[in-house]
Amino acid sequence: MSNKILFVFEGEKTEKQITDNLQKYFVSENSIIHCAYCADVYQLYEQINEDEDLDTFQLLKERGQNEKVLSEYKRSDFAEIYLFFDYDGHATSADDDKIERILSFFNEETSVGKMYISYPMVEALKHCSDEIDFRKLKVEAKKNISYKQLVNSEAHKTLKQITKYTKEIWIQLIDLHVGKMNYIFRNNFSIPSEMIFQNAIFQKQVEKYIKIDSTVAVLSAFPIFLFDYYGSKYISNLLSDSKIP
Template identity: 55%
Template sequence: MSNNILFIFEGEKTEVQITDNLNKFFLNENTIITCAYCSTIYQIYKEIAEDEDLDTFNLIKNRNETNKKILEDFERHDFAEIYMFFDYDGHDIIANDSKINELLAFFNEETDKGKLYLSYPMVESLKHISDYKTFKDLKVQCKVKIGYKNIVGKTCLQNLQDFTIYKKQTWKELIVAHLSKMNYIINNSYTYPDYIAFQQTVFIHQLNKYISIDSTVGVLSAFPIFLHDYYGYEKLKDLIK
């Protein structure tokens, strides 16, 4: 079986910086190919609504000339798995939480149409930590534009500013923090989880605990959760000792 993995990102820059650095310490037994969708999660929903037999690989390959070039020598069977990383984007003018739930149900298998991971509220959530002790309670408004990138840039820890220079110790700390936050969102326990959570489960708890209450989200990155799913909680725990 191919060890190629296709990563599909919402944007062209930040997610690639994260993945390139992450790949120095994790996933390096695989060949990671990255492509950008260059639009929000809601555009993908529109594509699905128009074509229930959507072929994710061809959708991405034909999305733009850059992707055509990247994937010109590949077919769908060349990739064992497809993973998609997008922002929650609750402030989008066509944002709809029912659509998000449908998307997470549709993109739930990495060996088929792909598995979707959401960052709340955006990809910069990975570094949105000013104090690990208070990260558990960090939430932000998600239904209006708040200049989130600027907020993160001004408040995150200095060693988290630049995704391209993270050390393995940095990743260890971020993985523990975000997975503990995921467990807190689901189970009110800010501890490293001993279970794998479906992305729909995370979203439903975000909806019930934050979004429906005061239009906020608990700040949470998709990347540590992806690693948790990929390796399993026991192996990942060993890798970050």
């Protein structure tokens, strides 16, 4: 069985910076190959809608930007596929029913792939500072709020350059985002004892934020992926060890 993992990104730059840095400290035992879809989650939905027997790997391989990186591989070379996309609720084709179907389709990393959504987009990872109550942090979901610029103005200076993240920074971000995931789902800002599925997170985003005031709770997909990948016990121990003086 191959130990290679395929990471599929919506874009080609920021997401790759995140995983290149993340791999210095996590998931380093596996060989991770990166590729990009270079379109939003709603366009991916349209392709699924046209073909319910969609072969994820073949779809990616046929996209021009992946021709070189995936040319020497076949689907059996990858034990797992993970897709990282933005919620992008202000996109022209945005539709919450589409997100629900996407998450129902991409729900198994060993077959079609498992989807992780960042709310509102990938820059959510660094939308943290001493002045922000991250537990309560939410932003407009259905308007273009120039989120990248907003994060750049509000994020702590140590978080602005992803390529310089240390393991200690990652541990802090895991603590914040995994706690926020549990807060969204259970109103409890703490590390949960079990995995919370992506479609369940989305349903709570709709119920508690989107339908109430057209916002989303800021949440990054990457710390959530690490929590799912390693499990609650490992992450809890990692966070506990980091707090020992």
